Amino acid sequence: MMFTRDLIEDLARGAAFLGTGGGGDPYIGSMLLKQAMRDVESIKIIGVDEVPPDALVVPSAMMGAPTVLIEKLPNGAEALQSLIEIEEAFGQKAFAVMPAEIGGLNALLPLVLAAKTGLPVVDADGMGRAFPELQMTTFHVHGQPASPISITDEHGNCVVIWSKNDLMGEKLARATVVAMGATCQMCCFAMLGKHLAECGVRGTLTAAIAIGRAIRLAREAHEDPFEALLTALRATDYYKSSYVLFDGKVADLKRETTGGFARGEVRIEAIAPFTGTMEVSFQNEHLVAKQDGVVRAIVPDLIAILDRETAEPITTEGLRYGQRVKVMGASAAPVMRSQAALDVFGPQMFGLPEPFTPVEKLQANFA
Amino acid sequence: MMFTRDLIEDLARGAAFLGTGGGGDPYIGSMLLKQAMRDVESIKIIGVDEVPPDALVVPSAMMGAPTVLIEKLPNGAEALQSLIEIEEAFGQKAFAVMPAEIGGLNALLPLVLAAKTGLPVVDADGMGRAFPELQMTTFHVHGQPASPISITDEHGNCVVIWSKNDLMGEKLARATVVAMGATCQMCCFAMLGKHLAECGVRGTLTAAIAIGRAIRLAREAHEDPFEALLTALRATDYYKSSYVLFDGKVADLKRETTGGFARGEVRIEAIAPFTGTMEVSFQNEHLVAKQDGVVRAIVPDLIAILDRETAEPITTEGLRYGQRVKVMGASAAPVMRSQAALDVFGPQMFGLPEPFTPVEKLQANFA
Numbered sequence: 001m002m003f004t005r006d007l008i009e010d011l012a013r014g015a016a017f018l019g020t021g022g023g024g025d026p027y028i029g030s031m032l033l034k035q036a037m038r039d040v041e042s043i044k045i046i047g048v049d050e051v052p053p054d055a056l057v058v059p060s061a062m063m064g065a066p067t068v069l070i071e072k073l074p075n076g077a078e079a080l081q082s083l084i085e086i087e088e089a090f091g092q093k094a095f096a097v098m099p100a101e102i103g104g105l106n107a108l109l110p111l112v113l114a115a116k117t118g119l120p121v122v123d124a125d126g127m128g129r130a131f132p133e134l135q136m137t138t139f140h141v142h143g144q145p146a147s148p149i150s151i152t153d154e155h156g157n158c159v160v161i162w163s164k165n166d167l168m169g170e171k172l173a174r175a176t177v178v179a180m181g182a183t184c185q186m187c188c189f190a191m192l193g194k195h196l197a198e199c200g201v202r203g204t205l206t207a208a209i210a211i212g213r214a215i216r217l218a219r220e221a222h223e224d225p226f227e228a229l230l231t232a233l234r235a236t237d238y239y240k241s242s243y244v245l246f247d248g249k250v251a252d253l254k255r256e257t258t259g260g261f262a263r264g265e266v267r268i269e270a271i272a273p274f275t276g277t278m279e280v281s282f283q284n285e286h287l288v289a290k291q292d293g294v295v296r297a298i299v300p301d302l303i304a305i306l307d308r309e310t311a312e313p314i315t316t317e318g319l320r321y322g323q324r325v326k327v328m329g330a331s332a333a334p335v336m337r338s339q340a341a342l343d344v345f346g347p348q349m350f351g352l353p354e355p356f357t358p359v360e361k362l363q364a365n366f367a
Numbered sequence: 368m369m370f371t372r373d374l375i376e377d378l379a380r381g382a383a384f385l386g387t388g389g390g391g392d393p394y395i396g397s398m399l400l401k402q403a404m405r406d407v408e409s410i411k412i413i414g415v416d417e418v419p420p421d422a423l424v425v426p427s428a429m430m431g432a433p434t435v436l437i438e439k440l441p442n443g444a445e446a447l448q449s450l451i452e453i454e455e456a457f458g459q460k461a462f463a464v465m466p467a468e469i470g471g472l473n474a475l476l477p478l479v480l481a482a483k484t485g486l487p488v489v490d491a492d493g494m495g496r497a498f499p500e501l502q503m504t505t506f507h508v509h510g511q512p513a514s515p516i517s518i519t520d521e522h523g524n525c526v527v528i529w530s531k532n533d534l535m536g537e538k539l540a541r542a543t544v545v546a547m548g549a550t551c552q553m554c555c556f557a558m559l560g561k562h563l564a565e566c567g568v569r570g571t572l573t574a575a576i577a578i579g580r581a582i583r584l585a586r587e588a589h590e591d592p593f594e595a596l597l598t599a600l601r602a603t604d605y606y607k608s609s610y611v612l613f614d615g616k617v618a619d620l621k622r623e624t625t626g627g628f629a630r631g632e633v634r635i636e637a638i639a640p641f642t643g644t645m646e647v648s649f650q651n652e653h654l655v656a657k658q659d660g661v662v663r664a665i666v667p668d669l670i671a672i673l674d675r676e677t678a679e680p681i682t683t684e685g686l687r688y689g690q691r692v693k694v695m696g697a698s699a700a701p702v703m704r705s706q707a708a709l710d711v712f713g714p715q716m717f718g719l720p721e722p723f724t725p726v727e728k729l730q731a732n733f734a
Contacts, residue, residue: 158529159539164522171546172526179542 002042003111003121007209008033014212015107016313017229018204020302022262022285023104023130024062025315028073033108036076036115043111044120046096048202051193055095057122058086058190060113061106063134063151063173064183065257065284078152078185079113085150085160086187098122098196100137100189102204103130103285104315109185124200126189127345128207128238128333129302132261132284134173135166136345138335139189142199149173149188153180182257201333207236215311225311226326233330241331241360245289245296246278247271247308250323255316266305266319268327278327280305282316287350289327296366297329298352300336300345301359304328329359369409370478370488374576375400381579382474383680384596385571387669389629389652390471390497391429392682395440400475403443403482410478411487413463415569418560422462424489425453425557427480428473430501430518430540431550432624432651445519445552446480452517452527453554465489465563467504467556469571470497470652471682476552491567493556494712495574495605495700496669499628499651501540502533503712505702506556509566516540516555520547549624568700574603582678592678593693600697608698608727612656612663613645614638614675617690622683633672633686635694645694647672649683654717656694663733664696665719667703667712668726671695696726 003011012026012033019026037043051057060079087093097110097117102125114121126137134146146169149161159176163169169188177184191199214232218225226244233242248268255264265281276292286303289296297303305314308324335341337358343349346356370378379393379400386393404410418424427446454460464477464484469492481488493504501513513536516528526543530536536555544551581599585592593611600609615635622631632648643659653670656663664670672681675691702708704725710716713723 155535156531157535157539159543160527160529162525162527164524168522168524172524172543175542175546176526176539179538 001045001206003045004042005034005037008037010212010216011209012108012212013215013313014208014210015102015104016315017211017304017306018102018107018128018208018302019104019130019313019315020285020304021282021314021316022132023101023106025317026104026108029105029108032074032076032112033115036112040115043114045123045205046120048122048124048197048200051096051122051196053192053194055193056090056092056190057096057098057193057196058083058094058187059098059100059126060110060185060187061100062109062183063186064177065262072154072181072183074185075154076112076116078154079109080116081156081158082150082152082185082187083113083117085158086148086190089148089150089160090190094119095193096120096122099125099205101125101127101130102208106130107205107208121205122196122200123205124196124202125204126201128201128204128336129300130285131345134170134188137189138199138201138341139191140166141341141344144189144191144195144199146188148190149186151176151180151184151186153184201335203237207238210236219310229311238333239302239330241358241363243329243359243363244326245329246291246327247274248278248325250319250321250325253319253321255319262316264316268325271324280327283350284316288347288352288354289329294366295354295357296362297359298347298354298356299350300332300341300356302330302332304330329363331359368412368573370412371409372401372404375404377579377583378576379475379579380582380680381575381577382469382471383682384578384671384673385469385474385495385575385669386471386497386680386682387652387671388649388683389499390468390473392684393471393475396472396475399441399443399479400482403479407482410481412490412572413487415489415491415564415567418463418489418563420559420561422560423457423459423557424463424465424560424563425450425461425554426467426493427464427477427552427554428467429476429550430553431544432629439521439548439550441552442521443479443483445521446476447483448523448525449517449519449552449554450480450484452525453515453557456515456517456527457557461486462560463487463489466492466572468492468494468497469575473497474572474575488572489563489567490572491563491569492571493568495568495571495703496667497652498712501537501555504556505566505568505708506558507533508708508711511556511558511562511566513555516553518543518547518551518553520551568702570604574605577603586677596678605700606669606697608725608730610696610726610730611693612696613658613694614641615645615692617686617688617692620686620688622686629683631683635692638691647694650717651683655714655719655721656696661733662721662724663729664726665714665721665723666717667699667708667723669697669699671697696730698726
């Protein structure tokens with residue numbers, strides 16, 4: 001498909017939903033993409049099957065704390081520099097770019113880079129959502145290395161990391177991000193088409209657009225945007241088991257930026273006919289939603305907090321006391337729920353004591 | 368000249384003196400160099416004038432906290448990897464390696480690398496002593512960039528930093544060092560012969576050997592090693608103004624490893640005919656020596672603490688309560704005392720309130 005300017009808002013909104021509270025402010029992403037597409041009619045979106053086996057695909061993303069990104073915008077040049085470093089490291093030109101994570105800002109930035117370079121964007125990512133740490137991808141789960149990792153900032157500083165494993169890559173990249181002021185642009189997990197075919201989460205870019213479009217069309221038709229959103233999610237390959245878990249008002253909010261992450265938790269008090277209290281904790285992204293102490297959804301399944309009237313997804317940095325919100329849960333892609341995957345980004349990897357239980361099973365228990 | 372195995376101990380001891388308490392334990396350096404020279408007859412030491420104008424010279428060093436290095440030895444492979452990264456970045460083979468700092472371990476490591484590669488070592492460095500931060504070199508003072516900086520660890524992890532300025536290079540390198548476990552191998556300030564001719568501190572490798580040899584010969588002849596040391600220092604180009612400032616016993620010692628540095632201060636109580644108390648503060652290297660509150664020597668002039676019987680230089684990590692020591696002061700190279708140089712590594716750059724005053728002037732005031 002061809003991605004045109006009129007799809008920017010839909011992608012931004014869908015990506016914000018899939019960002020599960022993290023991945024960076026999609027408003028900033030859409031501003032950057034609008035600017036990048038000022039003189040560009042369209043960007044080519046290609047399927048994983050359209051990538052030749054030995055062609056190089058380069059995921060591009062920002063890394064750091066979304067709370068800082070609001071005040072420290074990328075200028076666009078650093079993403080290009082990051083891509084060029086990867087091309088030099090591989091001794092091969094990029095055939096296409098792609099999102100590392102489809103959640104939030106990081107869904108839009110590869111399109112900004114595509115608009116600058118004329119490269120197509122692959123309709124896939126490494127998680128079908130957003131995650132706070134570098135190794136938390138299906139690429140890593142399948143043994144595809146993050147290294148070489150190129151990291152650039154808006155001043156032209158550049159760091160190229162060759163790590164022996166992805167956890168050390170995350171550690172070195174995180175140290176670099178903090179030294180650069182808590183946000184930067186990066187490329188990592190660059191790989192050949194034949195490897196992407198094995199480990200990419202497919203179709204997530206077009207899924208994000210479909211999710212965003214469903215909300216917009218419902219609003220334009222003065223229909224219930226949550227009904228439309230649920231219908232759209234159930235039409236996707238992955239997010240079929242989707243539910244409105246809770247409806248309420250933000251009553252308490254703890255949030256701090258430490259070690260390059262935005263961490264905290266939000267407490268929401270029910271609006272009838274819902275009852276009780278829901279607490280959602282986050283490390284950049286939402287990790288677990290509990291209603292009166294009972295787990296309703298848990299990572300890697302998706303937890304989104306949305307404006308209860310407009311279904312506008314709210315990022316953790318956009319949470320405010322008194323907001324009226326709905327909390328939604330959605331199933332992650334099956335590849336994200338394997339034991340090997342849970343060993344990388346399951347609840348235990350975030351220090352949570354609760355085991356992973358699919359949201360559809362939790363929903364069946366609760367109803 | 369040809370550097371042979373029998374010079375290792377002399378170089379290690381002289382480098383420990385010039386390390387002014389820092390630069391890493393020279394014992395470790397001499398062990399590594401002995402091992403590297405097991406099958407190598409000699410290493411060629413060349414003067415700055417012997418480097419062709421367009422030949423690449425690569426300074427090699429360890430970076431981090433000497434207190435950690437004692438427990439985390441380099442394996443030798445990482446220094447070579449670091450050199451290769453620089454060669455690739457320049458697209459040019461190294462003509463020679465050299466010390467970035469002649470103080471402590473970092474005087475010996477370039478010879479370890481030379482033994483492995485067969486490259487000569489240039490008889491020069493960037494300070495004629497040791498300093499805790501990357502930009503604190505005459506190279507930086509003359510506008511020679513530290514970037515590209517290659518950093519490697521014993522596990523094969525490698526980071527290449529392209530920084531827009533040397534302070535950002537230090538910041539990114541330091542973050543990397545901490546992530547790697549507080550010590551690593553690095554190459555930085557790689558430059559062509561014609562640039563080295565403008566900004567290198569010449570003759571410091573052979574000066575270190577001469578200083579170490581003077582102490583050894585005096586011991587072997589049962590003569591006063593401090594007399595021999597003063598004679599040797601006064602015969603060098605830079606360290607002409609050298610004095611025994613104090614003689615006493617270590618009475619108090621504060622030392623901590625924070626942010627990748629060994630920081631602290633040592634208090635020494637006089638042994639007659641000396642009187643009063645001397646306090647020496649350090650950040651990896653000794654910064655200022657005060658006798659009863661009066662400055663006797665201050666950075667960038669050299670402050671060394673030595674065993675009062677053998678004149679063995681003591682590193683900050685080797686300081687112990689109850690040690691009997693002499694404190695010496697020595698003039699830094701003239702190029703290290705310019706206003707431009709003091710703006711980079713003068714007392715204010717270490718947060719000291721006292722202005723720089725040459726040790727010979729302080730000595731004249733005191734006497």
